[in-house]
Structures are given as structure tokens and as C-alpha cells.
Amino acid sequence: MWDVAERVIQIEPLQVPHGVFRIFAVNDNRLPGPAQRLYGPQIGYSRRRRLMAGREIAGERGRVMGTRPKAVIGTAEARRARPHEPDITRAPQPQTPVNFEMPADACDCHTHIHGNQLQFPYFAGRKYTPGVAAPEEMAALHRALHVRRVVIVTPSVYGADNAATLYGMRARGADARGVAVISDDTSEAELDAMQAAGVRGIRMNLTTSHSNDPVLARQQFQAVVERVAPRGWHVQLYTNLTVIARLRGFVAVSPVPVVFDHFGGAQAELGLEQPGFRDLIALVRSGKAYVKISGAYRVSKRGPEFPDAAPLARALVEANAERVVWGSDWPHPNSNPGIPLSEVAPFYPIDDGLLLNQLPLWAPDAATRKAILVDNPARLYGF
Numbered sequence: 001m002w003d004v005a006e007r008v009i010q011i012e013p014l015q016v017p018h019g020v021f022r023i024f025a026v027n028d029n030r031l032p033g034p035a036q037r038l039y040g041p042q043i044g045y046s047r048r049r050r051l052m053a054g055r056e057i058a059g060e061r062g063r064v065m066g067t068r069p070k071a072v073i074g075t076a077e078a079r080r081a082r083p084h085e086p087d088i089t090r091a092p093q094p095q096t097p098v099n100f101e102m103p104a105d106a107c108d109c110h111t112h113i114h115g116n117q118l119q120f121p122y123f124a125g126r127k128y129t130p131g132v133a134a135p136e137e138m139a140a141l142h143r144a145l146h147v148r149r150v151v152i153v154t155p156s157v158y159g160a161d162n163a164a165t166l167y168g169m170r171a172r173g174a175d176a177r178g179v180a181v182i183s184d185d186t187s188e189a190e191l192d193a194m195q196a197a198g199v200r201g202i203r204m205n206l207t208t209s210h211s212n213d214p215v216l217a218r219q220q221f222q223a224v225v226e227r228v229a230p231r232g233w234h235v236q237l238y239t240n241l242t243v244i245a246r247l248r249g250f251v252a253v254s255p256v257p258v259v260f261d262h263f264g265g266a267q268a269e270l271g272l273e274q275p276g277f278r279d280l281i282a283l284v285r286s287g288k289a290y291v292k293i294s295g296a297y298r299v300s301k302r303g304p305e306f307p308d309a310a311p312l313a314r315a316l317v318e319a320n321a322e323r324v325v326w327g328s329d330w331p332h333p334n335s336n337p338g339i340p341l342s343e344v345a346p347f348y349p350i351d352d353g354l355l356l357n358q359l360p361l362w363a364p365d366a367a368t369r370k371a372i373l374v375d376n377p378a379r380l381y382g383f
Contacts, residue, residue, distance in 0.1 A: 110327025
């Protein structure tokens with residue numbers, strides 16, 4: 001069992017506009033969601049660790065950036081003494097080398113950037129408070145995975161503010177594309193600027209907002225389609241199979257491509273016959289929809305390799321390999337309810353190298369993997 005009780009060092013909290021933030025630690029059993037399921041009761045959090053707004057955890061540097069703490073947490077010396085312990089205070093990096101040949105120009109089609117909150121403040125209506133995930137950390141991730149291109153998706157914590165996503169895209173340069181979130185207040189001039197920057201789609205996140213109502217989803221979908229159709233963008237949906245089944249007819253006649261996040265919200269334990277999965281398969285087979293085989297830990301409880309996600313992935317690839325893309329879902333934010341907004345939710349401790357190594361099991365043919373990693377993203381995002 002991981003025990004870092006002796007590493008917990010008190011930091012004098014600062015009062016800031018968004019309140020006093022606390023970072024989760026690893027020594028009790030109260031963490032909800034996939035991290036608890038994946039690694040058992042030894043993953044938890046401690047209310048004793050505190051972190052202020054503008055909290056970039058410096059990790060090996062052993063300081064909290066953007067603040068003036070009286071002490072440091074998680075020093076390099078403590079980590080060297082316990083190299084087996086995960087550092088949940090920063091975005092995870094791969095621990096397992098990639099064990100197959102990655103094609104040139106491979107693309108990670110689902111990532112997020114969380115900037116320093118002093119520069120990129122979170123949306124007041126968010127459902128969780130993540131830690132920082134910076135462009136340089138994402139670059140390190142992709143060097144380890146042999147991935148050149150990336151799609152950065154605006155996370156729900158920013159509402160319709162895409163500044164952090166655009167910041168991450170600028171840092172990556174020509175190898176980055178973006179998927180933005182908009183509202184009724186988003187102007188055409190803003191859309192023009194985002195298009196020039198490399199945005200190629202709009203995301204509707206119905207899952208994190210807990211608004212998976214099929215009628216509402218249809219109304220929102222139609223409104224977004226009207227705005228993006230003249231630009232040739234796509235609509236990306238994070239939802240569940242029930243909504244997909246209800247939207248199937250609208251997606252089938254959509255004038256723009258539709259992309260479903262994270263296996264379309266299928267649940268691995270329910271198998272291939274779960275309600276709505278055939279509707280997803282039919283849309284992928286018809287070519288009217290793409291699906292991201294991403295975030296396997298969001299559809300499976302059997303970490304760290306998530307083998308029961310393999311039948312879902314293979315079924316989608318077999319339906320139409322030209323409409324499947326892969327994404328890491330880095331930095332693996334924890335959006336589960338139950339964690340107060342005043343506390344920083346730890347990233348799920350996902351090994352992206354190990355997870356990427358599942359792709360040859362899902363798509364054994366190298367030419368098919370090239371389509372998933374290179375050709376399909378190039379077509380969809382305009383690389």
C-alpha cells in the first residue's frame with residue numbers, strides 16, 4: 001500500500017478570489033471513480049494537503065508555482081526515496097515503452113490543456129477542479145509515445161472559453177488542431193479567429209454536464225450544426241449510447257461529420273449487445289460518424305490494461321476502419337461528482353504507454369493502424 005503520510009507537509013494557505021484550494025494526497029480510501037476501481041482502496045486523498053489558486057505543481061522541482069508557500073510538498077528527495085509511489089500532483093507521463101512501430105505523423109486525437117489558473121481561470125459552473133497540464137508536459141508525453149500530431153479539446157472546466165486550448169495549439173505549432181466549445185454568445189469573428197488558429201470542430205459535452213437528455217441533445221446538436229456547416233467543421237459529442245440511439249436519424253442526415261468521444265460512451269462490462277451499441281456501429285459503418293477509441297478507462301473497470309474494452313474497439317474498427325481515430329485523453333481528468341470544487345481532483349494515474357500498446361490488439365493490421373493514427377485524423381482535422 002502506498003503510504004505518504006510522512007510526506008504531507010503543511011503549506012500556509014493564501015486567500016485568493018476563488019478560495020483556498022486543496023490537493024488530494026494518497027493515504028485514505030475516499031477517492032471516487034475510476035482511480036478507486038483501477039487501483040483499489042490504496043488510492044485516496046487527504047484534506048491536509050492544501051494548494052492555492054494558480055496551482056502549478058512543479059513536481060521534481062518541489063515547489064508550487066504562482067504562489068509563495070511556506071513549505072514544499074512532494075520534494076524530489078521524498079520521491080527518490082519512494083520511486084514506486086505515483087505523483088498524483090501532476091499530469092501523468094508514460095511508464096511503459098511503446099512496443100510496436102508507430103507510423104510517421106501519428107496523431108493523438110483527444111487531449112486537454114489546463115493552464116495556470118491565474119492566466120486561464122476556470123469556469124464558475126464547472127463540475128470539478130483539475131490540476132495543471134501544460135504544453136511542455138504534453139510534448140513530453142508525445143515524445144515518449146512517438147506521436148507527432150495532436151488534437152487539443154477544450155475541457156468542460158473552461159465553459160466556452162477556449163483560451164487555454166488556443167495557447168496549447170500555439171505552443172505545438174503546425175502539428176496541432178483544436179476542438180472548441182461555443183455558446184450563443186460566441187461571435188462569428190471569434191469563430192473566424194479560431195479557424196485561422198486551427199480549430200476544426202465544436203464539442204458538445206453532455207456527459208460531464210449531466211445533461212444527457214435526448215430531446216435537449218437534439219436541439220443543441222441542430223443549433224451547433226447550423227453554425228459549423230458553413231465552415232466545414234465537425235461536431236464532437238461526448239454522450240452515451242441512449243442519446244446516440246435517439247440522435248441516429250439526425251446524425252445520418254447531418255451535413256457535417258459527427259465524432260463520438262470515448263467509444264460512444266459504451267460500457268465494456270455490458271458487451272456488444274448493450275442497448276445503443278448497434279446504433280453506433282451502424283453510424284460508423286455508414287461513414288456518417290467517426291468514433292474515438294479513447295479513454296478506455298472510462299468504459300472499463302479492469303485496469304490497467306482494460307482488456308474488456310477490446311471487443312468494443314474491434315467491433316468499431318471492423319465496422320469501418322476509415323471512421324475510427326485514437327486518442328489518449330491525457331491528462332486524464334477526474335470529473336466525478338463528490339469532490340468539492342475547492343479541492344483539486346487528482347488526475348487518474350493512467351500509463352499511456354501501456355494503454356497505447358493495446359492498439360495492436362484492437363487493430364492487428366499495421367495498415368489499419370496507420371489509417372486510425374494518420375490517415376483518418378489528417379482527413380478529419382485537415383493536417
